[in-house]
Amino acid sequence: MAKSYHKLILSYALCCFSALFGIQAEADVIEFSVDELAAETVLPVFEPSVSVRDRIVAKSGRFELGLGGGISLNEPFYNPQNLVGNLTYHMTEVHGINLSYTHWLDGLSSYGTQLRAGQGFPAFDPSLAPSPESLIALNYQNTAYYGKISLTKQTVMNLSIYGLAGLGAVGLSREGGYKIGAHAGVGQKVYFTPSLAFRFDLRFFAYRGPDPTTLDLDPALPPPPPDSFGQDFFFNTLLNLGLVYIL
Amino acid sequence: MNRGHLGKLLLILMMCPVAAFASAEQELSQVLAQTQRGNPQGRQAPMGQDVLAQALRLAQAGNYKDSSILLFQLSYSPRFRSRRNQIRYILGLNLFQMNLNQVAAFQFISVVREGESRYLRQALEKLSLAADNLGDDTLLNYALGRVRVDDFPRIHRDMLSYRIGEFQLRNNQFVEAAQSFSRVQRTSPLFAKAKYLQGVALTQANQLPQALRSFEDLFDSRRAFGPTDPSRVAAQMGIARVYYQQRNxxxxxxxxxxxxxxxEAWHDTLFESSWAMLRSGRFRSALSNFHSLHSSYYEDFFIPESLLLRSIVYLYICKYEEMEKVLNLFNQIYRPVYNQIDRLLDSGADPTAFFNDMVRIIRDKKTQGEEGSSGSYQIPYLVGRRILREGDFQTSYNYITRLLEESRRVSQMPADWREAAIGQYAQRILQTRIARARERAGRQVRAHLESIKLELFDLFEQEGFIRYEMISGKRQAIQKRIAGRDLPQTQIDQATRRDYYIQNGFEYWPFRGEYWLDEIGNYHYVGTQSCD
Known part of the structure; x- marks a missing residue:
């Protein structure tokens, strides 16, 4: 009933158009009826209930390349600054595989420098011990949240929050070789464009390796062999910033 | 039990008024108890009559399985030809108790076909109940066409009135249907459905104030069931549609x-309210609705008319570019759909193939939700979804589902019953009924496909007219531009500061191309019209 009625009206509306054309007026001031504005907090029913369609940032089946830098938050002796590179393949919008490479810059931290100079303590040169100089990790990445944020009336940026976990190999300086370690982290990306995003992440890696404090590292003596150090468990925290580009 | 005494028993059985009991079990017990009371001495009966007495005893003890085996044998025995109706009726009651509605219905039909007998009224009543359980229109029509309402037990009269109303509604007897529905008691579980259909019947009969009262009555009766109660929502839809018919x-x-x-009904309101908005000149509101309705959330919904309606709104506000995009989208989506339906109908496919395709769509929709559309079906997915909502197909599908359940129950019966004549008979009946029901459902699908094809053909014609108006409008717009009388292209919200929205307690998010579930229904068109 309603259908055929509508069909008639469709024709009617079309026929009336010619007559009405030119009579349209006013309406430069927008008046949204309050009745028409959102009042319900419930969601429409769709099966399955997908929170977003036609994503601006579509990652599924695409590679993502990232570059950035950061610091180790709990590194006492060595230069905490590092450079990071990431390559991620997104199997779906949620699941991905991430390969990350972190390279620490040479040198000592300010505390390490003071220790080497013997300020207040007997001189202790951490640079004579094997220290982490790179970390390569293969991770599973899960994008748990995709949303958007509006900072100004016309500016909306998409964002995502992800977690990652995997295994990695920590490369040690002074021929210390590689140590297997666990790697995990959480992060957030804020997209400037559908392909380009600012990446911020907090990562943790743990490994068992040589402990510089198990030997007296006198700056005047040659470096001891790597296997002469006692072994200990290290838990490092990395804070990184960077840019990612979806290829 | 001797022959004379069993004869007396059977006479009692035949004469006893089978009262209107709430269940066949009660009725069967009473019939059998009276039968036994008529045989106090327990005298011996000849062989065949012994079997009958045994069958009745088994039934009384609730052993319907063994009783039905014996009764079925007796129903074909020439010795009991004169009592065949009686035996078949009791056999039907046994099967009804075993939840084998279709097989039971066949026994009741046999009694009815025999014509006038003492068991005709009871058989018709039970046939109606079995048909109601099965939801089979054909059986219901058969039973209801013969039954007298006054003879029907009071406890089942609501069902009877409801089914009669449905039958009348299908046959365009709207006033009569409304009357039948109005007889359904307020306390009946069928009340809500009956009240809704009463409103529909009255609307069809163009008795709009009465229809409105009917829907409002339904709405008031469902207040306690919460805002998302389907009957309450159906009443709201009914009220809205009546107001629309009244041009309010x-x-x-x-x-x-x-x-x-x-x-679920909310999706329909998006389209239907757009019509009301168009007709009341609220173009902006209509376009706001279309933004939601034409989002990818609705890509598997069959709503071709909404695209044409959107293009007409654009025509009214002289947005020819947008209008062309919408018309192109209409062709892009529905031209292949039309061609696919055309090819399918021309292929002369077997009706069962149509049904099987629908079953695949239903199955995939259940398991994969909207993603079910990825499958390749003979019937276009969005058309299949539309047919799923059609009442006649739903009835047929539900009937087939119940037949399959009954067939499963039969196959789960003990081997002695399955291998007995009654078991084989039941399996044969069910297989035949399932095949025929599938064929019938397939024919219904075909009929809907033909109707959709015609509807699309008609809409393509409309599209041609609209396109003509678009070209004509474009020409006039160019003339105005040359004359310097065209309006600037602006967005209505350009001059409005963000504070405006925040101060009013709302948030503003500009649309950038992606659709969010929590935003569906909240989009607002902020463009301006391009002509005075």
Whole structure:
């Protein structure tokens, strides 16, 4: 009933158009009826209930390349600054595989420098011990949240929050070789464009390796062999910033 | 038990008025108890009559399985030809108790076909109940065409009135249907459905104030069931549609808007309220609705008319570019659909193939949700979804589902019953009925495909007219531009500061191309018209 009625009206509306054309007026001031504005907090029913369609940032089946830098938050002796590179393949919008490479810059931290100079303590040169100089990790990445944020009336940026976990190999300086370690982290990306995003992440890696404090590292003596150090468990925290580009 | 005494028993059985009991079990017990009371000495009966007495005893003890085996044998025995109706009726009651509605219905039909007998009325009543359980239109029509309402047990009269109303509604007897529905008691579980259909019947009969009262009555009766109660929502839809028919656009729009968003019916309100908005000249509101309705959330919905309606709204506000995009989208989506339906209908496919395709769509929709559309079906997915909502197909599908359940129950019966004549008979009946029901459902699908093809053909014609108006409008717009009388292209919200929205307690998010579930229904068109 309603259908055929509508069909008639469709024709009617079309026929009336010619007559009405030119009579349209006013309406430069927008008046949204309050009745028409959102009042319900419930969601429409769709099966399955997908929170977003036609994503601006579509990652599924695409590679993502990232570059950035950061610091180790709990590194006492060595230069905490590092450079990071990431390559991620997104199997779906949620699941991905991430390969990350972190390279620490040479040198000592300010505390390490003071220790080497013997300020207040007997001189202790951490640079004579094997220290982490790179970390390569293969991770599973899960994008748990995709949303958007509006900072100004016309500016909306998409964002995502992800977690990652995997295994990695920590490369040690002074021929210390590689140590297997666990790697995990959480992060957030804020997209400037559908392909380009600012990446911020907090990562943790743990490994068992040589402990510089198990030997007296006198700056005047040659470096001891790597296997002469006692072994200990290290838990490092990395804070990184960077840019990612979806290829 | 001797022959004379069993004869007496059977006479009692035949004469005893089978009262209107709430269940066949009670009725069967009473019939059998009276039979036994008529045989106090327990005298011996000849061989065949012994078997009958045994069958009745088994039934009384609730052993319907063994009783039905014996009764079925007796129903074909020439010795009991004169009592065949009686035996078949009791056999039907046994099967009804075993939840084998279709097989039971066949026994009751046999009694009815025999014509006038003492068991005709009871058989018709039980046939109606079995048909109601099965939801089979054909059986129901058969039973209801013969039954007298006054003879029907009071306890089942609501069902009878409801089914009669449905039958009348299908046959366009709208006033009579409304009367039948109005007889359904307020306390009946069928009341809500009956009240809704009463409103529909009255609307069809163009008795709009009465229809409105009917829907409002339903709405009031469902207040306690919460805002998303399907019957309550159906009443709201009914009220809105009546207001629309009455050309009371504002109240129609308000009522559509009162339908809760988290209900299936809400999707329909988007399109239907757009019509009311168009007719009341609220173009902006209509376009706001279309933004939601034409989002990818609705890509598997069959709503071709909404695209044409959108293009007409654009025509009214002289947005020819947008209009062309919408018309192109209409062709892009529905031309292949039309061609696919055309090819399918021309292929002369077997009706069962249509049904099987629908079953695949239903199955995939259940398991994969909207992603079910990825499958390749003979019937276009969005058309299949539309057919799923058609009442006749739903009835047929539900009937087939119940037959399959009954067939499963038969195959789960003990081997002695399955291998007995009654078991084989039941399996044969069910297989035949399932095959025929599938064929019938397939024919219904075909009929709907033909109707959709015609509908699309008609809409393509409309599209041609609209396109003509678009070209004509474009020409006039160019003339105006040359004359310097065209309007600037602006967005209505350009001059409005963000504070405006925040101060009013709302948030503003500009649309950038992606659709969010929580935004569906909340989009607002902020463009301006391009002509005076």
């Amino acid at each position: 656009w504002a109240r129609a729009i308000d009522t559509y808007r009162s339908v809760p968003r988290d209900t």
